[in-house]
Amino acid sequence: xxxxxxxxxxxxxxxxxxxxxxxxxxxxxxxxxxxxxxxxxxxxxxxxxxxxxxxxxxxxxxxxxxxxxxxxxxxxxxxxxxxxxxxxxxxxxxxxxxxxxxxxxxxxxxxxxxxxxxxxxxxxxxxxxxxxxxxxxxxxxxxxxxxxxxxxxxxxxxxxxxxxxxxxxxxxxxxxxxxxxxxxxxxxxxxxxxxxxxxxxxxxxxxxxxxxxxxxxxxxxxxxxxxxxxxxxxxxxxxxxxxxxxxxxxxxxxxxxxxxxxxxxxxxxxxxxxxxxxxxxxxxxxxxxxxxxxxxxxxxxxxxxxxxxxxxxxxxxxxxxxxxxxxxxxxxxxxxxxxxxxxxxxxxxxxxxxxxxxxxxxxxxxxxxxxxxxxxxxxx
Amino acid sequence: xxxxxxxxxxxxxxxxxxxxxxxxxxxxxxxxxxxxxxxxxxxxxxxxxxxxxxxxxxxxxxxxxxxxxxxxxxxxxxxxxxxxxxxxxxxxxxxxxxxxxxxxxxxxxxxxxxxxxxxxxxxxxxxxxxxxxxxxxxxxxxxxxxxxxxxxxxxxxxxxxxxxxxxxxxxxxxxxxxxxxxxxxxxxxxxxxxxxxxxxxxxxxxxxxxxxxxxxxxxxxxxxxxxxxxxxxxxxxxxxxxxxxxxxxxxxxxxxxxxxxxxxxxxxxxxxxxxxxxxxxxxxxxxxxxxxxxxxxxxxxxxxxxxxxxxxxxxxxxxxxxxxxxxxxxxxxxxxxxxxxxxxxxxxxxxxxxxxxxxxxxxxxxxxxxxxxxxxxxxxxxxxxxxxxxxxxxxxxx
Ligand SMILES: Cc1cc2nc3c(=O)[nH]c(=O)nc-3n(C[C@H](O)[C@H](O)[C@H](O)COP(=O)(O)OP(=O)(O)OC[C@H]3O[C@@H](n4cnc5c(N)ncnc54)[C@H](O)[C@@H]3O)c2cc1C
Numbered sequence: 220x221x222x223x224x225x226x227x228x229x230x231x232x233x234x235x236x237x238x239x240x241x242x243x244x245x246x247x248x249x250x251x252x253x254x255x256x257x258x259x260x261x262x263x264x265x266x267x268x269x270x271x272x273x274x275x276x277x278x279x280x281x282x283x284x285x286x287x288x289x290x291x292x293x294x295x296x297x298x299x300x301x302x303x304x305x306x307x308x309x310x311x312x313x314x315x316x317x318x319x320x321x322x323x324x325x326x327x328x329x330x331x332x333x334x335x336x337x338x339x340x341x342x343x344x345x346x347x348x349x350x351x352x353x354x355x356x357x358x359x360x361x362x363x364x365x366x367x368x369x370x371x372x373x374x375x376x377x378x379x380x381x382x383x384x385x386x387x388x389x390x391x392x393x394x395x396x397x398x399x400x401x402x403x404x405x406x407x408x409x410x411x412x413x414x415x416x417x418x419x420x421x422x423x424x425x426x427x428x429x430x431x432x433x434x435x436x437x438x439x440x441x442x443x444x445x446x447x448x449x450x451x452x453x454x455x456x457x458x459x460x461x462x463x464x465x466x467x468x469x470x471x472x473x474x475x476x477x478x479x480x481x482x483x484x485x486x487x488x489x490x491x492x493x494x495x496x497x498x499x500x501x502x503x504x505x506x507x508x509x510x511x512x513x514x515x516x517x518x519x520x521x522x523x524x525x526x527x528x529x530x531x532x533x534x535x536x537x538x539x540x541x542x543x544x545x546x547x548x549x550x551x552x553x554x555x556x557x558x559x560x561x562x563x564x565x566x567x568x569x570x571x572x573x574x575x576x577x578x579x580x581x582x583x584x585x586x587x588x589x590x591x592x593x594x595x596x597x598x599x
Numbered sequence: 600x601x602x603x604x605x606x607x608x609x610x611x612x613x614x615x616x617x618x619x620x621x622x623x624x625x626x627x628x629x630x631x632x633x634x635x636x637x638x639x640x641x642x643x644x645x646x647x648x649x650x651x652x653x654x655x656x657x658x659x660x661x662x663x664x665x666x667x668x669x670x671x672x673x674x675x676x677x678x679x680x681x682x683x684x685x686x687x688x689x690x691x692x693x694x695x696x697x698x699x700x701x702x703x704x705x706x707x708x709x710x711x712x713x714x715x716x717x718x719x720x721x722x723x724x725x726x727x728x729x730x731x732x733x734x735x736x737x738x739x740x741x742x743x744x745x746x747x748x749x750x751x752x753x754x755x756x757x758x759x760x761x762x763x764x765x766x767x768x769x770x771x772x773x774x775x776x777x778x779x780x781x782x783x784x785x786x787x788x789x790x791x792x793x794x795x796x797x798x799x800x801x802x803x804x805x806x807x808x809x810x811x812x813x814x815x816x817x818x819x820x821x822x823x824x825x826x827x828x829x830x831x832x833x834x835x836x837x838x839x840x841x842x843x844x845x846x847x848x849x850x851x852x853x854x855x856x857x858x859x860x861x862x863x864x865x866x867x868x869x870x871x872x873x874x875x876x877x878x879x880x881x882x883x884x885x886x887x888x889x890x891x892x893x894x895x896x897x898x899x900x901x902x903x904x905x906x907x908x909x910x911x912x913x914x915x916x917x918x919x920x921x922x923x924x925x926x927x928x929x930x931x932x933x934x935x936x937x938x939x940x941x942x943x944x945x946x947x948x949x950x951x952x953x954x955x956x957x958x959x960x961x962x963x964x965x966x967x968x969x970x971x972x973x974x975x976x977x978x979x980x981x982x983x984x985x986x987x988x989x990x991x992x993x994x995x996x997x
């Protein structure tokens with residue numbers, strides 16, 4: 220057994236960590252969040268120059284050949300900085316979809332750009348009614364000319380407000396919640412009939428809802444076999460879940476560090492509040508939650524790139540469930556331990572707390588994961 | 600044992616309902632019910648209506664313009680007003696400083712301030728907390744030094760709720776540094792327009808401007824503005840806190856929030872069915888509803904004991920803890936109920952007069968922000984940890 224990163228992985232994590240510490244102070248993060256893109260183009264450029272946007276792609280695609288653990292190393296550090304760049308959306312999830320489902324020419328067309336950071340992708344898989352079920356697709360794609368016509372509405376596309384490429388799921392057959400009959404299309408946001416409604420998100424990032432109104436795309440926009448995208452989406456959302464877990468661990472680490480510091484510094488009744496046993500025990504619980512989360516993030520990373528199986532599904536559901544619960548525990552108890560200060564915009568803790576809560580809302584919250592796990596448990 | 604309302608109490612409830620049916624402005628009620636922020640004008644409009652009815656000052660003796668409601672009547676009012684979406688009165692004037700003035704103030708203070716609170720001419724805020732004095736309030740440092748017929752006040756208050764709207768602030772200030780911390784504190788009424796006072800906004804994590812810092816730099820306050828005796832302010836402050844805490848359990852508010860949640864959950868769909876029929880989610884709601892029932896009965900038991908002439912003691916601390924936990928749990932579920940739509944935060948949707956498209960459902964827009972904002976419930980008014988300390992000392996003798 221060895222839970223240590225190997226030398227290369229450690230170097231990778233150190234590189235990202237240094238970059239984040241150097242470039243991503245909390246004050247700068249607030250500024251980045253206020254810009255139109257909602258993140259720092261300059262920081263993104265640095266990430267790509269260092270080859271970090273190529274981490275998960277195979278060497279023949281110009282990548283670094285990294286797997287779950289490498290992605291984990293990057294995401295944890297981005298989590299520590301509460302970084303707003305669309306690494307998860309573009310590189311891990313979007314890139315993953317193109318890499319798995321795309322044919323050679325599609326990969327050439329898009330993946331090179333994603334890996335070099337020049338092209339930013341976003342995934343538009345959710346819909347207003349879909350809750351967290353990615354098979355719940357009502358957007359329709361009808362054959363039209365030698366391509367397809369898309370109609371429907373996509374919800375909460377994080378990073379979609381400024382993406383160059385949007386990966387949209389649409390139904391080519393079947394009923395609204397069937398796993399079969401879902402197709403995946405690569406769409407330029409400039410295509411006629413694509414309307415984006417952009418907004419900030421509560422955690423400081425940005426996203427959009429997308430209305431597709433008679434959007435005409437060519438046959439070459441279809442990624443993978445018609446109606447075959449359900450499995451690809453499920454697989455790649457599993458990789459994204461592993462990445463989110465890693466990010467959450469980074470966020471929790473800093474949240475706990477900040478809280479512990481505060482307990483030592485803040486004096487009331489003539490002593491540091493960390494002398495009160497109720498706060499000590501709570502801090503210990505917060506640390507234990509983090510340890511559990513860390514273990515599950517490691518486990519999730521270890522299966523992120525494995526072949527699909529019920530075992531992989533079960534592990535990812537378990538990991539996301541733990542992350543959701545521990546994130547909420549650390550968020551709420553961290554605010555509480557800080558008193559009024561924990562509630563303020565100007566103090567960084569609140570933003571860590573908000574990110575932890577929103578992570579639970581991405582790709583299925585702890586309830587949904589628990590249900591998934593229970594279903595898989597019964598099946599085995 | 601009789602848990603039913605008497606005939607008179609039922610008649611009172613009908614009277615309350617008739618009044619609210621007729622007089623509560625629909626736009627204000629709609630905002631309250633959907634957790635949208637109220638403007639200063641909203642508060643003032645409603646206060647005028649309440650005052651005209653003679654129902655604004657529910658904690659005051661009749662001779663000063665109060666309503667003589669029994670504890671049960673107050674409870675009925677709280678219940679009905681939460682159900683109807685009545686704005687929560689900004690408590691600092693009517694429910695906090697006024698009872699202190701009535702009990703400890705001199706005649707002139709009563710004559711001056713009470714009518715202005717009733718009419719809404721004065722908007723009060725509470726200057727207790729300081730950067731270094733939160734839970735340990737008695738360690739406060741803001742100084743008031745007497746010079747002739749004035750106090751000269753220097754220092755800083757913080758977390759001053761809605762201080763941006765206020766023209767008056769009641770403050771705890773240190774007038775004596777020679778004695779034990781609690782014994783050198785005085786209770787001062789200060790006009791916010793006095794030179795030397797500045798107010799700086801504190802933005803909370805949800806982007807709201809609700810609290811402020813207030814700075815005092817050589818502020819001249821006439822000695823007439825001292826309430827009661829110099830150095831005896833701690834006693835008055837504690838008296839006020841008993842008033843502050845009674846309202847904090849917020850059982851009525853939780854009931855309203857729960858019914859909002861159920862409405863939301865019957866509109867949202869999960870696995871092709873209304874969320875409220877989803878086994879996981881419905882159990883979560885059910886559990887909270889059961890907890891709320893227990894808290895509501897506990898609340899009634901406290902009310903009944905006060906009605907019989909008892910004094911609410913540490914029970915109200917227990918209820919504050921329970922009540923705020925329950926409300927936070929409802930907020931948590933409401934945020935969960937909107938799933939991925941917990942992320943978008945479109946401030947314009949919360950603003951007055953917004954008539955654009957809603958992203959998901961008009962009910963959803965404020966829910967995440969509301970969840971984060973209400974983390975405050977377990978922090979302010981004496982944090983829940985402090986309440987538990989009180990209970991363990993007063994009831995358990997630990
Ligand atoms: C939104 C909001 C509005 C407010 N409005 C007002 C207002 O209008 N006017 C006003 O004067 N104040 C107001 N307050 C201040 C509020 O009363 C204080 O925040 C509260 O008393 C806690 O103080 P603190 O924030 O300094 O936290 P601290 O006292 O520093 O507490 C930090 C943590 O330590 C815990 N702790 C402290 N002492 C002990 C102990 N002995 N045992 C166990 N745990 C302990 C606390 O429970 C908390 O978890 C407001 C606060 C908020 C957040």
